[in-house]
Amino acid sequence: MNSGTERNTEEKILKAARQVFTEKGMAGARMQEIADKAGINKAMLHYYFRSKEKLFDRVFKEAFGLFWPRVDQYLQTTTDLKTLLKAIVTSYIDVLIDQPFLPIFILNELHRNPDHLKRLFFETGVDPTQLLEIIKGEMAAGNIVEMDPRELLVNILSLSLFPFAARPLVSRILWDNDQESYVAFLKERKNTVYEFIVRAVFVSSAC
Amino acid sequence: MNSGTERNTEEKILKAARQVFTEKGMAGARMQEIADKAGINKAMLHYYFRSKEKLFDRVFKEAFGLFWPRVDQYLQTTTDLKTLLKAIVTSYIDVLIDQPFLPIFILNELHRNPDHLKRLFFETGVDPTQLLEIIKGEMAAGNIVEMDPRELLVNILSLSLFPFAARPLVSRILWDNDQESYVAFLKERKNTVYEFIVRAVFVSSAC
DNA sequence: GAAAGAACTAACCATTTGGTTAAAACAAAT
DNA sequence: ATTTGTTTTAACCAAATGGTTAGTTCTTTC
Numbered sequence: 001m002n003s004g005t006e007r008n009t010e011e012k013i014l015k016a017a018r019q020v021f022t023e024k025g026m027a028g029a030r031m032q033e034i035a036d037k038a039g040i041n042k043a044m045l046h047y048y049f050r051s052k053e054k055l056f057d058r059v060f061k062e063a064f065g066l067f068w069p070r071v072d073q074y075l076q077t078t079t080d081l082k083t084l085l086k087a088i089v090t091s092y093i094d095v096l097i098d099q100p101f102l103p104i105f106i107l108n109e110l111h112r113n114p115d116h117l118k119r120l121f122f123e124t125g126v127d128p129t130q131l132l133e134i135i136k137g138e139m140a141a142g143n144i145v146e147m148d149p150r151e152l153l154v155n156i157l158s159l160s161l162f163p164f165a166a167r168p169l170v171s172r173i174l175w176d177n178d179q180e181s182y183v184a185f186l187k188e189r190k191n192t193v194y195e196f197i198v199r200a201v202f203v204s205s206a207c
Numbered sequence: 208m209n210s211g212t213e214r215n216t217e218e219k220i221l222k223a224a225r226q227v228f229t230e231k232g233m234a235g236a237r238m239q240e241i242a243d244k245a246g247i248n249k250a251m252l253h254y255y256f257r258s259k260e261k262l263f264d265r266v267f268k269e270a271f272g273l274f275w276p277r278v279d280q281y282l283q284t285t286t287d288l289k290t291l292l293k294a295i296v297t298s299y300i301d302v303l304i305d306q307p308f309l310p311i312f313i314l315n316e317l318h319r320n321p322d323h324l325k326r327l328f329f330e331t332g333v334d335p336t337q338l339l340e341i342i343k344g345e346m347a348a349g350n351i352v353e354m355d356p357r358e359l360l361v362n363i364l365s366l367s368l369f370p371f372a373a374r375p376l377v378s379r380i381l382w383d384n385d386q387e388s389y390v391a392f393l394k395e396r397k398n399t400v401y402e403f404i405v406r407a408v409f410v411s412s413a414c
Numbered sequence: 415g416a417a418a419g420a421a422c423t424a425a426c427c428a429t430t431t432g433g434t435t436a437a438a439a440c441a442a443a444t
Numbered sequence: 445a446t447t448t449g450t451t452t453t454a455a456c457c458a459a460a461t462g463g464t465t466a467g468t469t470c471t472t473t474c
Contacts, residue, residue, distance in 0.1 A: 009421080024319065028234030031462060041423050046463060068380075101318070107372050108315045111308070112235065114375040121380075128380060145406070150381045151392070151399060157377070158369035163361055165314050165372060168321040170364070173275075173328075173335060174357045185358070192358060199352070200407035216451080238432060248453050253433060421470070430461075439452070444445100 010048055012038040014059065021059045022101040025108055029056075060109060061120060066095055067106050068126040069157075075130065081138045084131075085156065085197060090190045092160040097186060103165040128153060144201045152201060159193045217255050219245040221266065228266045229308040232315055236263075267316060268327060273302055274313050275333040276364075282337065288345045291338075292363065292404060297397045299367040304393060310372040335360060351408045359408060366400045 016037035020029045031052055035042040049055040074087045096102060110117060120126070135149040144152075163170060163186060171182040223244035227236045238259055242249040256262040281294045303309060317324060327333070342356040351359075370377060370393060378389040 025232065025234060025315070027232060028319065030460090032460090042462090043424085043464080044422065047421075052462065104311075104315055104318045107376065108232070108311055110375045111311045112231065114379070117375065117379050126380065147399065148392075151396075153381065154370055154377060155366060155400075155403060157373065158365045159362060161373070162365035162369045166364065166368070168317045168324065169314065170361060172321070172324050173333065174360065185355075189358075192354065193362075196362060196407045200403045204411070237430090239430095249432090250434080250454085251452065254451075259432065415474100417472105417474085419470105419472080421468105423466105423468075425465090425467105427464075428462095431459085432457105433459100434457075435455085437453090437455105439450105441450075442448085444447075 009038075009040060009044065012040065013045060013048055013055070017055050017059050018063075021056055022063065022099075022105040025105065026052075026056050026112070057116075060106075060116070061123060063102055063106060064120050064126075065124045066099070066102060068124075068128070069131065071131045071134075079134060081134055081144070082198065082202070084134065086190075086194050088156065089160055089193050089197075093186060093190050093193075096161070096164045097183065100164060100167060103161050107165060143203060145203060147201070152197075155200075156197060159189075159196065163189065216245075216247065216251065219247065220252060220255055220262075224262050224266050225270075228263055229270065229306075229312040232312065233259075233263050233319070264323075267313075267323070268330060270309055270313060271327050271333075272331045273306070273309060275331075275335070276338065278338045278341075286341060288341055288351070289405065289409070291341065293397075293401050295363065296367055296400050296404075300393060300397050300400075303368070303371045304390065307371060307374060310368050314372060350410060352410060354408070359404075362407075363404060366396075366403065370396065 013034065016034045017029075019037060020034045024030075029052075031045055032042055034055075035045055038044075045052075045055060049058065069088045069092070071084065071088070074084055078084060078087075131153060132149045135144070135152055138144045139146060139149070167182070171177060171179065175182045175185065220241070223241045224236075226244060227241045231237075236259075238252055239249055241262075242252055245251075252259075252262060256265065276295045276299070278291065278295070281291055284294075285291060338360060339356045342351070342359055345351045346353060346356065374389070378384060378386065382389045382392065
């Protein structure tokens, strides 16, 4: 064994692979580019990860974990839907501002190879039932408008994720390609998306 | 000149190219596969379109045209925002049910090569100003909640497009991979998305 | 410090891939 | 029927790409 070079090299490879794969996708990524970016020989990629596919899988699985709302971590604090909603939207936007390529990467690769999803399911422990139950509860209590709970979840995801997935399109067409103000817009969405959803589904008691 | 085989072959190539490019993306698409699917020799692709990139550009530009709300076509009928909103959401969903790969294809390729967008702008005549003006008007008239008009537009796009872009993810996780009921869900969204947005932004006069 | 094993590299290999070419098949014009 | 131009094909090519190998260097252990 050696003094930590292993973890270091492995980590260097993973970092580079994350960059290249998320930017170019599985098909567009080149092993040589990953090696260059990691500052090592191409053979090392295979030494550590055997094949492009295995390396990709590793990167993809990791990324996927960030991509589905982890309600469990907030549930200890609260079961109030409004608070929960705010937490989900906020944490999504915070994560994605740091990892702008994540949404397209995930959606794209899942699109090209949907079969991976079954495996990921189990391995990453994605599970929306908790959240859906809470929504059902609020609906039964008459606090929110009647609708398919899954629909509300889809809308939450849509409003949180789409502006990142469509960033190159939207930022150029509507924000004149000014990245700073687009990021400002994204950050404001922590509030505006929350409020938008609240107005759309919570039965107003203000009348 | 010959009796129509030209248009036919060109059209066969384009049809195959649309399929392969939208399914696999520029990087994942193979000229050979396009040729096979078109039932012709690979050399014909270059005979008609010179290069992979040129063929891709043609397909992409065409697809992009379907992807930005063409308000102009409805504006002759109405300038009422609610009616307009319903028309946009409906036409989006109708188009995308027939072309499910479109959203990821566009978003992905735009992401990998954002520079193409400038050119596309002019060539496809995409222009959101009309719609934004109408939104501003309704806001000034006090009919809808105060917000950045672009934000409302982004939300409309998000809610319309995301469920298609995320289809492999969402349909498996929330609809148990039952495509029929997922399509049913998407169709219902012509109404539910419309109503969701109306509740979120139109100042209720029902009290 | 010698042996043993792990980390690393340069050179190489087989296959795939976008693209070309030279010639054949076909159609139209004279 | 011959010429002329267009459409189509089979065979080919050079570059790129994922992967391998044989050997070198570095670490650890005794």
